[in-house]
Amino acid sequence: MYEITLCKAITKEEEGRYLEVPFPMPEKTERIDVAYEIIDKGAVTSVVDLGIRDDSRVRGWSGGARKSFYLTVEKATPGYLPGSLKPGEWAVLLGGYKIAKTGCEVKITIQFTMREPRWYKGDLHTHSNHSDGMYSLEEVVSIAEKHQLDFIALTDHNTVSQNFCFPKENNIVFIAGMEFTTHHGHCNFLGVADPVRDFRVSSSEEALAKVAEARQSGALIVLNHPHCSFCPWEWSMDVAYDCVEIWNGPWREDNQRTLDWWQQQLSLGRKIVAVGGSDVHRPHPFIRHGFPTTWIYSEGRDTSSLLQALRQGHTFITYAPEAPTVHLRYRDKMMGDQACVKEGNINTAFTGLAEGDHIRFYTNRGLAAEHIATENIQRYQVEVKNEKFLRAEVWRKFNIPDVIDAYLPVTISNPIYFNTKE
Template sequence: MPHAETIVLRRFIDKTEEKTYPEVPFAVEGDVERIEVRYAYERPDGRTVIDIGLRSPERIVGWSGGARASFFVGLDTATPGYLAGPIPSGQWRVLLGAYRVPDDGCEVEMELTIVREHPRWLKGDLHMHGVHSDGAYEVADAIRSCKDKGLDFVAFTDHNNASQNRATLAADDRLVLIPGVELTSYKGHANLLGRLDALDDFRVLTPDRAAEALRRAQESGALVSLNHPFCPDCPWELGFVVPYDAIEVWNGPWRPLNETAVRWWHEQLVTGRRIVAIGGSDTHAPHPLVAHGMPTTHVRAEAASKAAILDAVRAGRVVLSFAPDETFVDLAIGEAGIGDTRSDDGQTETALSVTVTGAAGDTVRVWSDRGLEREWTVEREGEFVFRVPTDRLFYRAEAYRYLPEWEREILSCLTNPIYMQGGNDRGESTD
């Protein structure tokens, strides 16, 4: 079934219907994430005005009057004047307003596009700060900055505060706004994502207190990531035998603290643990090297919604890149993609597909639990296919770029693994 369907509806409005609200029904079925509406009508006398809005099976969800020729509603995004939220199956209605109708009446044409949930890569930033803690960005300024960079989602994670989440209660027209908070103690930092107020006390100075706070956050529905765990100024000192869903291995610009985090993460994967690697810019204020979307966290989500994005992170369907439009690497082994487990078909070898976009001159490296498996310099974008052994726990990829002006090599992209059947089942991320 195609993920988008367009239908055209027409409604003739007679002069006798002036100052009434005709409704035009249409059916919504299945897992829909977005309804788009465009309309037009003739204005022979120059005075005709037909207003428009939308009604779900339960209620009116928005009204444009005559101010807009198009609008949309989505799960977590919507045109101003419309309510984002669940899109239930049933009979919806385009709500017309026959404000001024010519003597001969007029015909209104409505074009509706119904977009169903479908997997695709979305890009965002899971770690940023503003004026609600120690940053310089107002919420509106941060949203504008992230839109300018082409991001699809952002998480607001001010230190120990949830007030920034109250400032983002209204849906944006482009960005999925994920509430969050960075638990910031003298022994380490952790992001709690997806809940308006997931933290009641940040003063965790022992592993037991940290475990208790993080477990409560998870039980409330929050996704927990341990942030910049090897930062020399604020490392995670509360141990890794605590509940968490992901590790922030890439914080801000590429630097030694991230190299250490990636090395630690890889060592855990080699032991059979399945830990999700994520990134975040940790942006606080305008800066030449620290900026929204640097790095970018790409997630392969089923829908453009908070729930679907966080579910994708939990599942490990995550790729990190230097910036929104920089090198991007995708992996596949048969039907299995990043974060998935390849089914055992009894073969000793299989085809690993590595698709590289946005790169030329970068060095791509494919790793497994046995070490470096492949390495080559990308001279063109495209798909690269290799035969690889199946007796591995996982395969993952990195891309590196040499910067002459810095006289050093930096990471340009990192993927989470495809796991091979026979590795440990994904469980709680604890030692």
């Protein structure tokens, strides 16, 4: 973040005029905050209106009602339009409504928050009272903020009304969604407010056509809980999807079956992005927002950037919002990327570990290495030779009387892939 200060003197003769104070919008701006102060030269108070334009249109006007405003790609102060913060010449707009005879000076402060890659965490599978959930949208926001989630996808069953009334005045990135719910499987359509005109299907051909329609509209497709005991994906697996939900709600045998299937597919040479989602509907001791949490390494804090990073596989899953994190690196390549390496060492790092956590590394040959954590932060170099991929899991012993006494995963990474050709 950095800040600039602009000053504009306004004379009595400019009363009733609209004035511009130009400034350059830097590249890779994620958010701007504009505030102004009117400094009078005498005892009479001047009234100066406030607004802003980009290089092609007025983006907002609040008159004398506000002393500050902000703009981002997806949100803005009421009275202002969210949207692209494209580089170029912008201008703060001033209106000389009532100017003292001695004139005044307007001091304008602009803060630029720059886009920079970092990790964002959230929940990609939730329900509200717009379908069969119990939570209002305001309650969803409150819970997400409580767990310090950065984003949340509302994926109500076969409806999109929630996408048009998500509360704006908060810091949560809302990802528009719909859970395409059929008698033979569920999948999420993410990133588009109204991805299909009709959800009803009665055959595999119709289901695949509906998924194709959503994808054509720009939606990211996630196959949900494909090995669920109650609602598995029974349509063709040849459907064009972007991700698979390998972790749905609390860890259970259904998730383990999907994890095993995913490992098999990766070993066959397929590149499949794994994600998680709580599938929360109502208050429950174990099914809660952010349990599990999907982490995304994104260039920006907006839906488009987050979903682009998700498509690239720059993501890992944890059992809760506060849990061990994982990083796999080979030079400038990370999870989801393909590195050109036939033989070499992959740098790995874990934070938030508990003593006794089991750290496991998998390749297409199966379990490649296992370590027991002795410290909160652990780093390892994993040697690979002619492998297709490397991924990591962290397992922890949970002992809750009368509930569970077992090792369960707390972190699952996506793979870093290898091109072993010379």
